[in-house]
Amino acid sequence: MDRQGNTYTFLYASVMVIVVAAILAFLSQSLKPIQTKNAEVAKKIDILKSVNIESTAKDAEAKYEKFIGDNAYVINKKGERLDAVAFNVDLAKELKKSDAERGYPVYECKLEDGSTKYILPVRGKGLWGPIWGYVSLNEDKNTVYGATFGHKGETPGLGAEIEKEAFQKPFVGKTIFEGDKLVSIEVTKAGQSEGNIHAVDGISGGTITSRGVQAMLQDCLSGYESFLKN
């Protein structure tokens, strides 16, 4: 056949694409279970980190089982429990639904000293993309016990500092209620949060990401308001 002709070129391209597609589809399907597992383990490490339990890919499963296990549930805005598995709830998808249909996952963590912590996932927008995190509250459902944040692509050295301990540590001990009112936690300009029980320092040069964290906490925690008041 004429190697430079149209027929040959079309046939060549078609066969090549089909062969390549088949190989990739097969590979993707056979690696899928391992990849899903990895993502789940990464999520468990994040959840545990919000209650100051350090874990690695190796022991995250066991620690999650020990401290949280099946003690997780989904609630709606009114604070009623829904029939869903908390771990499988994708907050990014939930936030796109209307208020009434939204489900909010709650993880209850029993620590070794017998106290219970409530872990609430949060998700919002930073400067370049999504930011997310887990906030854990003491039994009073008011005082922050720990917080951890992650981001997709904030600027290294500036907005990306939200995943560093220096930013997360000051959240500990802050309270989210002023009397009966949910005030969440304000992220102020660096150095201006001193003495304020409802505020932490933001990041100099990471203003938009800092504001994103504040808005994220405000928005997501307000969904838990009824649950937290009970």
Next chain:
Amino acid sequence: MSSEKEPLFSAKNLKLITTPLGTQNPITIQVLGICSALAVTAKLEPAIVMAISVTFVTVFANLVISLLRNTIPARIRIIVQLVIVAALVIIVDQVLQAFAYEVSKQLSVFVGLIITNCIIMGRLEAFALGNKPWPSVLDGIGNGAGYGMILIIVAFFRELFGSGTLTLPGLGTLQIIPQFMYDLGYVNNGFMILPPMALVVVGIIIWVQRSRNKELLES
């Protein structure tokens, strides 16, 4: 045409591996693939994984293109090359996600961007389309290694001076600068972690290489 078979590692073939490490280095001499060299060299581990991934892609893309070189219609040869490179890159990405999840998160978009790494398309066009499979494989190894070598050197210095640590696959993060140095007032150079410093380090490597080998100087 001589019927005599060329030995697998003849001097000519070995040269295919050694020249990209030195006088034909893809990064320092040809100045290709700079973008990823800047992006993934803040820590040693992602740099090593990136080096292995790029070498894998250059070797197999060179091999496949060289095997197909007499069948590829000239008019769509770039598309054929792209499809094969893209397929190999997706394989690398999927395998990393399954077996090196943490690293794949750190490399994030840069694995996908191996497709656009000029070294790979450059070698396919310049070498694999006109040479037999075995020399093409060697050429792929050489260029992948030449790229990876620079990546690892840059990452070594950036992580050492930027974070005071070295992160090796399987060993985790090793603290290299001892604590008493910090107690004495030593401070990590945060600028080393930012991309501009990678460019400076690459520049220093180019400088050292050219001052040692006068043949490389352009008049």
